[in-house]
Amino acid sequence: MMIQKENMIIRSVTNIALDTIEMVLENTYISKTAIPGQFLHAAIEGHTLRRPISIADIDQEKxxxxxLFKIxxxxxxxxxxxQPGMTFDALGPSGNGFQVDNTRATYLLIGGGIGVPPLYYLGKTLAEKKCNIVSILGFQTEENVFYEERFQALGKTFIVTNDGSxxxxxxxxxxIEKAGHFDSYFSCGPVPMLKAITxxxxxxxGLISLEERMGCGVGACMACVIPSADGKGYQKICSDGPVFHAQEVSL
Structure with a gap:
């Protein structure tokens, strides 16, 4: 599939947790072609650089x-x-997403903060493949928690907060031990969390998705690189990733 510059029509804007916004957009091309783990590179009025925002869900019929993004x-x-009715342009669907080959397997989803959203679309896709899903979602405090019920609808879900609220x-x-048996895992969140998990x-x-500030978003500017685990170069998070095999990059 090709990355295209697309016009995104805003259908709804909802504050779903502390400083966390859910925005539903309408666009034919991206809704028909995006896979879990990909992102939009959004243009924002008054700002030179685009912002990468993960895709949390797709409804192909609508x-x-x-x-979802944090302020x-x-x-x-x-x-x-x-506001609803407004538009902005975005490049997408961008990046390499989660590839799922096995069906009817048991997968562990591990998300931290704003790394949780792309795992929801992945979880829905896995559920359609008749996979078993266990989720561990980490947040700073109770005020930051979102999408708990949506993940619970997919399978057993644990919520963890740093302060225990x-x-x-x-x-x-x-x-992780409480999750029981799982065949492989998918994780998205800040690098220290991903490093601890791997x-x-x-x-x-396992497959991990990295969060990173980006420049061009298409692999040309080298602003979002991470060392390869073999020490032989770098991977571009925007184009080689953001999803990598867990042992593919050096965190």
Whole structure:
């Protein structure tokens, strides 16, 4: 599939957790071609650089794409002010997503903060393939928690908060043992979390999705590189990733 510059029509904007916005967009091409783990590279008025935002859900019949983002700076602060009926352009679907070959397997989804959204679309896709799904979702506090019921509809779900204000206390790695047996895992979140997970599961097959600021978003500017695990070069997160095999890159 090709990355295209597309016009995104905003259908709804909802504040679903602390500084966390869910935005439902309408676009035919991206709704028909995007796979779990890909992202939109969104243009925001008044800002030179686009912002990469993971795709959280797709409805091919309604031709809608759901994105979630956290208000972290002036760009996302501006995007959060957009209203239904407004439009913005985005490059997409961008990046390499999650590839799922086995059906009827048991998969562990491990998400941290704004790394949770792309795992929801992945979880829905796995459920359609009759896979068993267990999810561990980590947040800072109870105010940051979102999509708990949606993940529960897919399978057993653990919520972890750093301060213990909701669910389990600690980090996602603290309760992996509670997930029981799983054949492989998928994870998305900040690099320290991914590093802890891959260290804890060194022999378990897994795919990880990296969050990173980007420049061009198409692999030309080398602004979002990460060292390859073999020490022989670098991988571009925007085009080679954001999804990599767990032992493919050096975190």
């Amino acid at each position: 031709e809608t794409i759901t994105i 972290l700076g002036k760009g996302t602060e501006k995007l959060a002010t957009y 909701y669910g389990e206390t600690g980090f996602v790695t603290d309760i 260290s804890k599961l060194p022999t378990k097959p």
